[in-house]
């Protein structure tokens with residue numbers, strides 16, 4: 001992991017090269033950031049056919065707006081911000097609901113059993129947990145899914161996530177709190193449906 | 197009822213938010229909950245569930261585009277640039293040919309031009325100049341608007 005001043009200096013050199021017409025430098029930017037862009041797009045856009053077009057759209061926007069980038073954040077964070085808002089715009093245009101209907105429907109009922117309650121179940125759940133969590137993530141709404149991924153998988157800070165989704169850090173924290181709670185409830189729900 | 201069980205009953209369980217803070221933000225200000233967490237099986241179970249679920253999230257396979265995104269994007273940038281250059285070439289060639297044409301006409305008729313204006317009445321000269329300059333202004337404006345429109349479409353496409 002590069003230190004922040006080094007990262008910023010690198011960003012400046014790359015951006016200057018692209019603005020001078022060096023397309024290899026832009027290719028370098030794409031290769032360095034496509035992981036993060038893929039994470040956001042895959043978590044926000046359910047239709048696989050739309051994802052590749054969305055990624056191309058994002059990088060064409062980045063190319064056109066690069067001259068306006070003022071290094072107020074890391075280049076990757078800025079590209080993440082463009083990606084997130086391109087996806088958001090796409091979902092709004094297609095009238096896809098961003099906030100799930102009835103999160104509370106999943107509140108575990110008193111009879112629900114919790115994974116890890118006893119040793120046998122614990123063994124079982126550890127083997128199945130990966131699939132269980134993947135399924136639960138799929139059921140989460142796009143915004144919660146993205147926030148959880150950015151924090152727990154991409155290991156971005158609250159401040160960086162705040163810059164990407166353009167929300168204050170405090171709001172990101174409370175969204176993440178809610179997102180983890182809903183994810184845990186989805187896991188419990190799927191687990192209890194499976195064990196019948 | 198044993199003593200440990202009684203103690204547990206007397207302390208309140210951690211709320212969902214407190215559990216998350218305990219699991220994901222270990223460090224400052226969490227000491228008041230540590231004692232309860234050490235003894236309460238209920239809260240330990242919930243904390244384990246949170247920790248395990250989010251550890252699994254961290255280990256999920258990361259998505260990748262199974263295409264060479266960089267070269268696909270670069271290939272879309274190149275034609276856009278050459279198309280802009282092409283339109284500039286057209287404008288340049290048109291201007292150049294118009295200027296050359298004017299020069300040729302001026303060269304052919306220069307010996308008659310001197311007498312052209314002296315033979316016309318003042319009224320006719322003004323009319324010709326007025327009509328000519330208005331046409332030229334309209335032409336320039338419409339050419340410029342058309343050019344701007346094309347540039348806008350190219351930038352958006």
Ligand SMILES: [Zn+2]
Pocket residue numbers: 208209210232236237238239240
């Ligand atoms: Zn407790």
